[in-house]
Amino acid sequence: MDYFVSPYNKAADLKFPNDVKVYDTTLRDGEQTPGVCLGTSEKLQIARKLDELGIHQIEAGFPVVSKQEEKSVKTIVNEDLDAQILVLSRTKKEDIDKAIDCGVDGIITFMATSDLHLKHKFNMSREDILNICMNSIEHAKDHGLFVAFSAEDATRTDLNFLKQVYKKAEDCGADRVHIADTVGAISPQGMDYLVRELRSDLKAEIALHCHNDFGLAVSNCISGLLAGANAVSTTVNGIGERAGNTSLEELVMSLYLIYGVDLGFNISVFYELSQLVGELTHMNVPENKPIVGKNVFRHESGIHVDAVIEEPLTYEPFLPEMIGHHRKIVLGKHSGCRAVKAKLDACGIDVTTEELCKIVENVKKRREEGKYINDKLFNEIVRSVRGPFDP
Structure with a gap:
């Protein structure tokens, strides 16, 4: 049993x-x-690993940002991955032409729709926004692109206007509309209501782009899917602006193990993908990060360790090997005899019961003195109790 x-x-x-x-x-x-x-090389490494996972679509960048960004997108397109390659485009003809020149499969074009954004970012009316958005969608569709239209700050937009925007986008040929929860301000119950309201009016796919400002991104996406949405935006390790985006690994593993929804992904690469993104972005993965964090499969408490040695699923919902992760027994203040004995056995060291008790006592003492019990210190403790040995 793996989980x-x-x-x-x-x-x-x-x-x-x-x-x-x-x-x-x-x-x-x-x-x-x-x-x-x-x-470019870093983006390509991540794109390849995402493709190995089996991701459906990769939003490869925003090519109008710079020449380097354009080069990166073209390089990923030329890799001929299985995933569809999308890019972000403003509602401007030159942005869409740049995307077309890159050879991508589709675009995500966007426009803020909340009154808050219209007033303080654009100083434009709702009618102005409608006209600008739809021209860009038609231009992209004329060139055979998959087109998604994203309403920025959708979850703080007047519902009737939001419906009007999405319906017009659909009528102009948009394949998918995106609900952008731009500052993570909606609840799972609110997302359920919003998606059901939109689904009653729309035939196009509905996607969820959720930010994690209140720690609800994954929950909001699952709620939206249950209400009738078809697609979800994610990032590896949940990185992104402010508190980040919906975590790819958390969403996929929750759907798979908690809800029984298998998307067919090669989940064995998740840990490697997480580590790669952490390394290339210089953003260390938090040790308590769900699914891929170091501590998810690390155990110190003696009561827990005893059970995990007997049956890992007593204190793990799934085995680390499923995602290419690994388990580690950590020695410290809360360690018991069984954990220390397991470490000694792994090192091929035989000790008497009396020696084992003394080693456990010293491990606790050194940890409480502020020392981390690494292999070097553990060997020193063992030598102090039983004398020299070859590690």
């Missing part, structure tokens, strides 16, 4: 769409994390 989750999950009898798409925006929105800048 064991609550049996009550199935009792909820939830229904998800038959065809859920995940489009990853690590290379675009993820790169907008303050201080992050990815070169």
